[in-house]
Amino acid sequence: MxxxxxxxxxxxxxxxxxxxxxxxxxxxxxxxxxxxxxxxxxxxxxxxxxxxxxxxxxxxxxxxxxxxxxxxxxxxxxxxxxxxxxxxxxxxxxxxxxxxxxxxxxxxPDPMDMLCAAVFQGGHTTSYHALRQRAALRSGETLLVLGAAGGVGMAAMQIGRAMGARVIGVVGSAAKAAALREEGFGELIDLGQEDLREAVRRLTDGAGVDVVFDPVGGELFGQACRTARRNGRILIVGFASGQIGQYATNLALLKENALIGVNYQGFFTHERGAVDRNFAELMELFARGAVRPxxxxxxxxxxxxxxxxxxxxxxxxxxxxxxxxx
Ligand SMILES: NC(=O)c1ccc[n+]([C@@H]2O[C@H](COP(=O)([O-])OP(=O)(O)OC[C@H]3O[C@@H](n4cnc5c(N)ncnc54)[C@H](OP(=O)(O)O)[C@@H]3O)[C@@H](O)[C@H]2O)c1
CATH class of the missing domain: 3.90.180.10 (Medium-chain alcohol dehydrogenases, catalytic domain)
Structure with a gap:
């Protein structure tokens, strides 16, 4: 072969x-x-x-x-x-x-073609677990997604929207923002044009976001953590920037924020029942066109x-x- x-x-x-x-x-x-x-x-x-x-x-x-x-x-x-x-x-x-x-x-599943099946799990299963079990995202909450045009990030955008959240995507270029606009996402921050914290302040009238989804890490992580509002949850998903982010723990105390790790491999190994339930729920979202890589x-x-x-x-x-x- x-x-x-x-x-x-x-x-x-x-x-x-x-x-x-x-x-x-x-x-x-x-x-x-x-x-x-x-x-x-x-x-x-x-x-x-x-x-x-x-x-x-x-x-x-x-x-x-x-x-x-x-x-x-x-x-x-x-x-x-x-x-x-x-x-x-x-x-x-x-x-x-x-x-x-x-x-x-x-x-x-029958309606899914092989190309789609080959790219479905890496992004969507991780993001679903992150938002469902780890952040317990609720309808009406505001979700900030870093790396929003990446595999994991775009899945989080789709799943967050399907869960009824207001989603704000963060990207590094106008081309990526345009692609997300084509996917129906209206609230986007292009880091080539805008500062992250100022843009979040503008979009949320200063309130900040409930959940930060971070597959990027590095310096952006530190900035994004400062956009979380009181009771905010910050999901640590990955380090696509190649750098582990730094966090000032006084923020967690002051704003009663929670830093939450996401490890899909560990979840898969230890919680197979929940893994299967998540997958069934994701397939329902796929069947009604709410999620699609x-x-x-x-x-x-x-x-x-x-x-x-x-x-x-x-x-x-x-x-x-x-x-x-x-
Ligand atoms: N925790 C888990 O269980 C789990 C599961 C799956 C994946 N992951 C991790 O999640 C991360 C993202 O995976 P992915 O498949 O979404 O990757 P991807 O498709 O390559 O997307 C990563 C995004 O990160 C942004 N980024 C910012 N700085 C970057 C840099 N220096 N180099 C590359 N990208 C950079 C890019 O967006 P802009 O260009 O728009 O900034 C890019 O779209 C990886 O670290 C992966 O290992 C974790």
Whole structure:
């Protein structure tokens, strides 16, 4: 089979598409003929050796796939050959075949196509968990989303709106603001044009926001924390800026604010019942068109490095996907 192979941690340009042997199927695992692989920020960090886990070399990047089951390992129940499924994994997705633990497999619902399924989980499941369980976002509250044109951020915009919140999106360019306007979002802050705190003051008549959703970190995190009103909740989702944000804890005391971590992997591992309920609720939102990943660009497996480079370049609006077979 063909796969994008990482033989040494380093620049993305060193990754090569090669013929390799298929991965071995173990107990409790299924083999998937991969139709498409969604690209996420951690895929880049993994290939560069900058992620908190380091795969044994060589490995194939790619952490989110959709495909059909072609083989079922010993001890696996309830999954059948030919079934359309999606899965998140740490790596191994940018390949014609992937072997995945059965416990992370989710059936692809009928109305969803394979490209959409390949990019759905990375953004939407994380953002749903963040807003539903971690922030307990309520209808009528104001939600400020940083990195709002990114994979996770755009999902948070859609889910926040579907939950009845007033959503304000923060982006770094006019092109990203225009794309979000096309998605029907009217309240946007373009950091190329405006200061974050002043813009939030203007939009909220000085009141501030109830929930901050932050997948960016760095300096922006510190600014965003100051836009939270009394009883505000600040969701720490990621560090796309490459920097961990700093927080003055006196703010938490003065404004009775809460800093809340979001770790979808941990949630998935420890609260499977809630994971499944969230997914069912998300599918209802998908069925009525309230949530839908925006696919910015589609690449072939031969051009998978370009797909990773696109995400690394901060130019993507929504998601990038690699189509591996039709
Ligand atoms: N906690 C969890 O469970 C969980 C789950 C999934 C993902 N994450 C994390 O969430 C973060 C975002 O993931 P994503 O898939 O949404 O990434 P993405 O699609 O690349 O979006 C990240 C956004 O961050 C903004 N950004 C600001 N400074 C940046 C910089 N220096 N480099 C790149 N982007 C920058 C960009 O928006 P502008 O250009 O508009 O500023 C970009 O749209 C990542 O750190 C990821 O690891 C966490």
């Amino acid at each position: 063909k796969a994008l192979v990482c033989t040494a941690f380093g620049p993305l340009e060193d990754l090569r598409v090669q013929e390799v042997g298929p991965p071995r199927l173990g107990e409790g695992e299924v083999r998937i003929q991969v139709h498409a692989c969604g690209i996420n920020f951690p895929d880049i960090l993994l290939a560069q050796g900058k992620y908190q886990v380091r795969p044994p070399l060589p490995f194939f990047p790619g952490g989110e796939v959709a495909g059909t089951i072609s083989e079922v390992g010993a001890g696996v129940g309830g999954l059948t050959i030919g079934q359309r499924v999606m899965a998140t994994l740490f790596w191994g997705g940018l390949a014609e075949e992937a072997v995945v633990p059965a416990r992370v497999i989710v059936p692809v 925006r696919i910015d660009r589609v690449f072939t497996l031969d051009r998978a490095v370009e797909a990773l480079a696109a995400v690394a370049s901060r130019s993507v609006i929504g998601k990038v996907v690699v189509r591996i077979r039709d």
